[in-house]
Amino acid sequence: MRLDPLSLKLFISVVELGTIAAAAEREHLAAAAVSKRISELEETLRIRLLIRTNKGIRPTPAGMELSTMARRALHELDEIAVHMREYAVGLRGFIRVQANISAITQFLPDDIKRFLAEYPNVQVDLEEKITSTIIKSVADNAADVGIFSGEATGYDVEVFPYREDVLALVVPAGHPLTDKPGFRFADALDYDFIGLHRGSAINRVLTNAANDEKRNIRLKVQCTGFDALCFMVNSGLGVGVLPLELAQRYSVMFDFRIIPLSEAWARRKIQLCVRAFDALPTAAKLFVHHLGKPLEAEPGHGKAMAR
Template identity: 80%
Template structure:
């Protein structure tokens, strides 16, 4: 039985993207070539790995197990290549980082710049993911380091404190809430909200806060990023919630007002997670230690 890295990489790509067409486009191959590789992989292993439906592809239990092991094997091969290239071009390490949008927009640009200034021969591969996907990626070894908001309980990972941020309400400039001196978050629940993409930690916090008030959060529109949310609020479609520092940056470009949230839930922990710190590659350990040592780290 011989397994080649190309077939494993294509298999992982199909599992992650859900369709052969999307994986083929990402890998710059013909869909038929990818499909042939997958069929040959199933024949080699003698087991069905994928279930094909009219909605796309999903892995069988054996396919889930293979995707986890294949990621690990491909990562080990990447590590070999990285260490061998040290002798040719001086690269000393490679760190895979998955982080949510709050961490990427508020803290990571400066922190990564300082890290690379100290370790110029380390390569940082940063991908944006929602919090639930960040912790899942780390648990499944698809990322070395994850940075997420809030707490987790569904994945076996090590967690370290990183930063804190505070959430704020953004409303159109002429909104009735602007004039309220005795503002409470419960007052905002009378209005339509512009939310972030499905699964975002801010959406979950808002839904939980509304539940505590025995109310329902009315999501009018859901957006894929902070800038889109600001455009929607600015147009008068509804109100939204952003990290306070981000809201202040966008306030320069948009005609909306910021209302700070005094509720305890509006102060969030931004945290770091890894599968096992002791098992991390050296470059990833250096990166985690660098993040934890930054001014303002919780």
């Protein structure tokens, strides 16, 4: 059984106006066309819907029930059209985002809050992952947007600049490095480190820096987050490295000292990647634009984003 929305609309008009002629005039159709539609509707449903008299038309009990249900059904169809239009222009949507811990703890909370204030019917599904997983997920279309530190090498993705951060060493209060003249990162390699979880971007940067000094990092403990790292440093288990902005925030809660790192590698680029900007859902395009306006693709990493 197939019910035609136009026939239901005409039926409602007939019930509301009481005559086929009046309904035909309202809907800009011939009266014969409206009458044919109503007859076909009764034939399809195999029940009499209208009682025709010389004073006009009135609905049967089944007709009254159909009138109520038809209004509800047509309203639902209108809602579908409205919602689909909202998806098409980005007012509704679902965005799969993967980001590393540095982006999540420093920049994304405020950025996502401002975005959702502008697009309240968009849902952002945010997952914390390590950089290598983020880039692979975007390349495999398991995420719409990736936010990571470092470079996206070996994958066919488009990369755009997002933010920068600076790394700093945090040490327990009274640590010998606190007042060391001419401090360099190499000086910290004499001490035990508290590191982040395996595969983190900061661990990779520190390992490379130690390799440049032909040294190894003595990892005492590995943690899953910056707050746990701060607890470990605060207890005197070792020294750690985290973004300077976060170190300053955590210093209010913990009794440790912050030592800025002056090496070039301590200034990091945090970037966005997408599989193909032009193929993104509208809401995801708006989200990428929101995170960095105007954005341009990094040289050698795909096309520039249209402004």
